Amino acid sequence: MEQSVELENYILALLEDEDPLLQELARDTFLNVLRPRMLSGHIQGSVLTMLSQMVHPKRILEIGTYTGYSAICLAKGLQEQGYLHTIEINDELENMARKYFEKAGFEHQVLQHIGDAKAIIPTLQEYFDLVFIDGDKRDYVAYFDLVIDKVPSGGIIIADNILWSGKVVEIPDPNDEQTQGILAFNQKVKDDPRVSQTILPLRDGLMIIRKK
Structure with a gap:
């Protein structure tokens, strides 16, 4: 959710300095890519890094690469021999993200997939300790259904934008997919007995889901 500039600056002042490479990536995104607000940014990125470091995953799946900021944040928690699969439908962003994965030293640990996540996820024949969902909001239910059996007991799924600029508490427009x-x-996650969940009202809302 939106917060005051003063409060955001206070939070930023208490965090570790943003990785210079991520600063460069953020500047590049805001200068050259449409809808740069889709970028995770320093505050949310630091949360993703902390969660990944706590899980210390061997395998990560990210749905929605965009320009690679969140993938780099998540990759910082990988085990030494671990790797991250990231899926992006916009092929025009592939080279930019790859450039920053290489600059970050993750070129051998980040595996890029270009295309529809609903078609790609079934081809990934492995388990994921950590999943980050940040793709097409219309397909969140489908993504969840596709990944839940690929997450072991104790595994974590993080879903972004679950407060959707406050629209979740407004009278929904039936045409707003x-x-x-x-x-x-x-609602699906709340009703699913296989998982427990909590919500961080950070930025546009992060749901942290743990498979029982």
């Missing part, structure tokens, strides 16, 4: 998708996903 993005909001409808988020609402359906939030």
Whole structure:
């Protein structure tokens, strides 16, 4: 959710300095890519890094690469021999993300996939200790259904944008498929006995889901 500039600056002042490479990536994104607000940014990125370091995953799946900021944040928690699969439908962003994966030293640990995540996820025949969902909001339910059996007991799924700029508490427009998708996903997770979950009202809302 939106917060005051003063409060955000206070939070930033208490965090470790942003990785210079991530600063460069953020500047590049805001200068050259459409909808740069999709970038995770320093505050959310630091949360993703902390969660990944706590899980210390061998395998990560990210749905929605964008320009690679969140993938780099998540990759910082990987085990030494671990790797991260990241899926992006926009092929125009592939080279930019790859450039920064290489600069970050993760070129051998980050595996890029270009295309529809709903088609790609079934081809990944492995388990994931950590999943980050940040793709098409209309497909969040489908993503969850596709990944839940690929997450072992104790594994974590993080879903971004689950408060959707506050639209989740407004009277939903039946033609607003993005909001409808988020609402359906939030309710599905709440009703699923296989998982427990909590919500961080950070930025646009992060749901942290743990498989029982």
